[in-house]
């Protein structure tokens with residue numbers, strides 16, 4: 001257990017270091033862009049101004065010093081000011097993260113349920129299994145953004161009440177909470193659908209493989225020999241024993257899902273992390289990029305840590321040693 | 323009594339190639355049957371076929387009926403109602419028989435609640451645990467937390483939980499210690515006797531089969547080779563394979579040396595013929611094509627065997643042999659048999675005529691009366707000595723038996739040279755091979771050495787090699803180790819036994835050493851001179867006969883003058 005925690009911390013530190021250096025190694029610097037975005041009609045900024053700004057953000061100092069500085073302020077809970085948004089990074093991310101989470105969590109949960117159900121259907125009917133398997137294989141080959149665009153054209157453009165972009169209808173005041181949530185739901189519907197379409201096959205394949213594996217075990221045959229009903233065997237034997245790889249996959253999919261969400265957000269102009277990351281990269285907003293990466297890697301790492309914990313805990317209580 | 327279960331021509335064919343059966347048998351209520359055989363012979367397959375638990379890759383044909391109700395084509399729903407209530411199968415123990423994520427209590431509850439009211443389930447599961455000697459606390463534990471033996475007992479408890487009429491136990495005691503094993507056996511016998519429950523026990527432990535069942539079936543490569551009453555089958559097996567199993571089983575041979583059945587490459591195994599063909603030492607050429615059917619024995623209606631030769635054949639028979647030297651009767655009323663592939667020891671006190679009898683049986687001495695048959699015909703010793711597949715003898719004293727001035731090579735090659743059946747090259751190879759077989763160097767230097775330069779143990783090995791070149795069916799060895807020290811003796815005896823096991827010849831082993839006879843032979847004859855001969859069923863008793871009684875009075879008169887009583 002201690003080993004796991006140490007590993008967790010080490011991984012985090014490596015990522016943290018990369019996270020600091022990579023944006024700084026990208027060509028360009030934040031200030032070449034600052035002016036044009038703010039809309040002011042200035043052709044360029046003077047050398048002196050540039051120096052001032054660099055000094056203000058601490059970018060004039062040697063990179064090592066910047067690194068140490070960043071660590072110490074991070075430890076104090078200060079993740080810096082976004083150069084582009086001119087707000088604290090925490091504030092920017094705090095506004096956007098919940099929207100990304102809405103999509104990610106809905107996606108992961110629905111794909112998990114859908115994937116497992118499909119695997120169960122296939123378990124019972126051989127023909128259906130073949131059909132689902134082929135479809136899932138095909139779907140898993142299509143990139144997420146393509147599905148997003150297709151959905152935009154085929155659904156959003158045709159169906160009136162489904163909006164094309166955004167997270168809530170702007171400037172609208174809502175009579176009640178349910179009305180607000182419905183608006184959120186209807187906006188998130190297409191991005192989530194796109195994400196579910198590409199994520200479900202992952203869970204389906206994992207669940208199917210795992211169930212088929214359990215099916216080979218003697219205890220399933222023994223259960224049949226005990227005269228248990230098919231339903232009892234399916235849930236208390238096959239699903240119970242086969243679900244753990246799926247749950248592990250759930251947590252391990254957080255990274256892939258985050259990546260997908262970031263792309264999809266851009267297709268649907270959904271104001272989540274994806275959007276600020278795109279802008280952050282465009283304007284070389286190191287501080288912001290760093291913040292986004294940090295929160296992302298923290299999410300991914302924590303998820304796989306949880307997956308480990310669940311497996312360990314289960315094995316310990318049930319006396320399984322492998 | 324109504325037949326409980328009737329299996330008729332049950333046969334299973336796996337897509338991967340293995341075929342079981344057809345197998346037929348019937349069981350009465352309360353009867354216990356064992357199915358024995360080597361690993362992979364299809365025991366578990368048979369069990370699963372009977373309860374309809376085979377995979378899709380198995381094709382099943384034939385018929386199984388339980389109290390008249392045909393089982394094989396029942397719908398899954400009907401089977402659900404029969405399982406555990408009328409037929410139960412306790413699976414071969416492995417770490418995967420039980421659901422690792424459900425507690426043991428939960429898993430036995432699944433069975434019990436099919437029949438018993440909910441509120442009695444807990445009490446019943448606890449009772450069952452106590453019955454098989456487990457602490458009821460295990461019910462809160464998970465399969466991964468129990469030892470193999472505990473799981474095995476738990477599986478037995480599950481199988482009897484709903485009081486079925488037939489319980490099939492697949493290797494029920496393979497991971498139990500002696501004490502627990504005996505308890506389980508007692509429990510099973512008790513249940514069977516008191517409630518008329520029938521048990522089929524699948525095992526490769528012949529000791530378990532002997533203790534637990536009245537009937538036994540011997541399975542080999544999916545074919546039933548022998549069946550009968552357990553005691554009788556184990557006491558006098560009729561099929562060479564059954565005998566091989568018994569010889570390989572420590573469970574029922576407390577003192578005998580253990581020898582497995584020779585493994586051979588399966589390259590020449592005929593598709594059609596007897597499944598035991600490759601490993602059988604009494605096979606005929608016709609066995610290659612003709613698969614023997616399971617037949618009822620002529621003089622024992624409870625015994626069935628599948629062998630083209632009607633089971634183990636008798637090789638040598640002697641009837642009413644008598645021998646006199648002058649007027650002194652040395653041997654009288656000697657009747658004995660040696661079967662193919664067995665080691666028979668001839669023991670007796672010094673001067674009781676062991677060597678005389680062995681010379682008579684070996685054809686080196688004529689007897690005054692009686693007949694000797696070899697393979698059912700009056701023995702023609704001249705032919706048997708000079709031809710291959712006949713009879714050879716190893717004498718007590720190699721000094722006199724071997725021509726001391728011959729080279730080792732000539733001495734061993736002589737019988738084959740006389741026969742003129744070999745070219746010089748093959749002869750050379752044969753001698754080389756046989757020297758290796760008997761554990762002698764096969765170098766040129768050794769072959770050219772004169773026999774007289776060898777040690778006693780080496781000489782005896784040479785005379786064994788000489789006998790073996792003729793590939794005899796019967797080897798008579800007269801005290802072959804009496805001239806040797808303990809270690810050479812042990813080596814030589816193991817060598818002989820190993821060669822016998824490998825080549826499958828029969829051996830008549832003459833010795834005064836009971837311990838040695840007990841170690842290596844399947845049967846022992848005690849020879850009592852002119853009073854005849856007696857087969858010893860329980861060799862441990864024979865020691866008493868040999869102990870003799872010291873007669874204190876007999877020396878008293880001789881010694882009393884010279885030796886003085888020690889002062890007290």
Ligand SMILES: Nc1ncnc2c1ncn2[C@@H]1O[C@H](COP(=O)(O)OP(=O)(O)OP(=O)(O)O)[C@@H](O)[C@H]1O
Nearest residue numbers: 336338340360361362363364365366367368377379
């Ligand atoms: N499900 C299966 N599919 C294909 N072949 C099988 C299957 N189960 C067993 N076999 C084959 O059938 C033969 C008999 O196997 P079985 O398990 O009945 O042997 P067994 O006598 O019970 O052996 P053991 O004493 O080791 O348990 C083996 O050759 C095995 O490889």
Ligand code: SF4
Nearest residue numbers: 596602605609629630
């Ligand atoms: S004698 Fe023939 S039929 Fe009998 S066991 Fe040997 S090979 Fe099989």
Ligand SMILES: [Mg+2]
Nearest residue numbers: 365366414492
């Ligand atoms: Mg088995």
